[in-house]
Amino acid sequence: MVICCSTVYALESKPGTDAFPSTLQMLQQKKWIHGSADCDADADPAIEVFRYDPSTYILRQNKCLNFEAPFIYVLFGLAKVLVLDTGATENAAEFPLYETIQSLSNEQPAAAGQNVRELLVLHSHSHSDHYSGDTQFAEQPNVTLIAPNGGAVAEFFAFDDSPDGETIIDLGARKITVFAVPGHQEEAIAVYDSQTSWLLTGDTFYPGYIYVKNWNDYQHSIARLVAFSEKHEVSALLGAHIEMTDRPGEDYPIGTVHQPDEASLVLSAGELIMLNSAIANSDEQTELRFDQFIVAPMNWLQKLLSNIARWLVQ
Ligand SMILES: [Zn+2]
Numbered sequence: 001m002v003i004c005c006s007t008v009y010a011l012e013s014k015p016g017t018d019a020f021p022s023t024l025q026m027l028q029q030k031k032w033i034h035g036s037a038d039c040d041a042d043a044d045p046a047i048e049v050f051r052y053d054p055s056t057y058i059l060r061q062n063k064c065l066n067f068e069a070p071f072i073y074v075l076f077g078l079a080k081v082l083v084l085d086t087g088a089t090e091n092a093a094e095f096p097l098y099e100t101i102q103s104l105s106n107e108q109p110a111a112a113g114q115n116v117r118e119l120l121v122l123h124s125h126s127h128s129d130h131y132s133g134d135t136q137f138a139e140q141p142n143v144t145l146i147a148p149n150g151g152a153v154a155e156f157f158a159f160d161d162s163p164d165g166e167t168i169i170d171l172g173a174r175k176i177t178v179f180a181v182p183g184h185q186e187e188a189i190a191v192y193d194s195q196t197s198w199l200l201t202g203d204t205f206y207p208g209y210i211y212v213k214n215w216n217d218y219q220h221s222i223a224r225l226v227a228f229s230e231k232h233e234v235s236a237l238l239g240a241h242i243e244m245t246d247r248p249g250e251d252y253p254i255g256t257v258h259q260p261d262e263a264s265l266v267l268s269a270g271e272l273i274m275l276n277s278a279i280a281n282s283d284e285q286t287e288l289r290f291d292q293f294i295v296a297p298m299n300w301l302q303k304l305l306s307n308i309a310r311w312l313v314q
C-alpha cells in the first residue's frame with residue numbers, strides 16, 4: 001500500500017443523458033478502492049479522494065489499513081467545512097486525513113473577506129472506526145472538534161424537543177440539517193445536505209450487515225428517516241461502509257480486506273421505506289435480510305463490548 005498519499009478522482013460530467021450520465025449515476029456506479037488479496041503488495045493510496053462536485057468530496061480509507069474501510073464526507077461551505085467522521089486509524093503518517101483535507105481546503109475559492117475556513121468535525125456516531133483520526137485535528141487552528149461522547153454531542157447540537165428535534169448548521173451558502181438516530185449506537189446522527197440532497201446515515205443505514213443495539217430506538221429512527229425523506233428531496237442515502245457484494249443478499253464476512261465485487265455505496269429512499277415496512281412490524285428482534293443490506297440485533301456480548309467502548313470515551 002502506498003502510504004502518505006491520496007488520490008483525487010474527479011467526476012466530469014453533464015447531467016441528463018445516457019451519453020453523459022449524471023454525477024449521481026456515476027456515484028451509483030463508482031468502484032472504490034477495495035483492499036487487496038495481498039495487502040503487502042497493495043498499491044492503492046491510504047485514502048481515496050472522490051470529488052462529487054467542486055465543494056463535495058467522499059473519502060474512503062484503504063481496507064489494507066483497516067478492514068472497516070469507512071467513508072468520510074467533506075462538505076465545503078463558504079465559511080465552514082463539515083468533516084463527517086475521521087476514520088479508523090489514528091496515525092497521521094499512515095493515514096494523513098488532516099493533511100488531505102487541508103489540501104482540498106486550499107483548493108477551495110475563499111469567501112469575500114475570509115481566507116480561512118473553520119473545520120467542523122462531527123461524527124456519525126461514537127464507534128472507533130469513525131473517530132480514530134480525531135487526534136490529527138485536536139491541536140490544529142480553526143478546528144471545532146466535537147468529542148465523540150454523549151455529553152459533547154448533546155451540548156453541541158442542543159436538539160430542541162428531544163428526541164425529535166433537529167439542528168440546522170449554516171456552512172455558508174450551504175445548510176445542513178442534523179438529527180439524532182439512535183439504535184445502532186446511542187450517539188448516532190443523520191446529516192442532510194441541502195446542496196446535494198444527500199442524507200448521510202453513518203452505520204444506521206448502509207449496504208452492509210447493520211448491527212442494532214437498541215431495537216425500539218432503531219425502529220423509531222428508521223421511521224424518522226422515512227418521514228424526513230418524505231418532506232425533503234433526498235437524492236441518495238449514503239452510509240459509512242460497504243459490506244455487501246454486488247450479488248443480491250450476499251455480504252462479505254466481517255474482517256474481509258479484499259472486496260473486489262462490492263455493491264454500490266448508494267441506497268435509495270425506496271430501500272429505506274422497504275426496511276421501515278419490515279421493521280415497523282418486527283417487535284421480535286430478529287435478523288432481517290434484504291438484497292441491499294441486512295439488519296440484525298446485537299447479542300448480549302456485542303452489547304457489553306459496545307458499552308465498555310462507549311464508557312471509555314465519556
Ligand atoms: Zn458503528
Ligand SMILES: [Zn+2]
Pocket residue numbers: 068070127129130203240241
Ligand atoms: Zn462503522
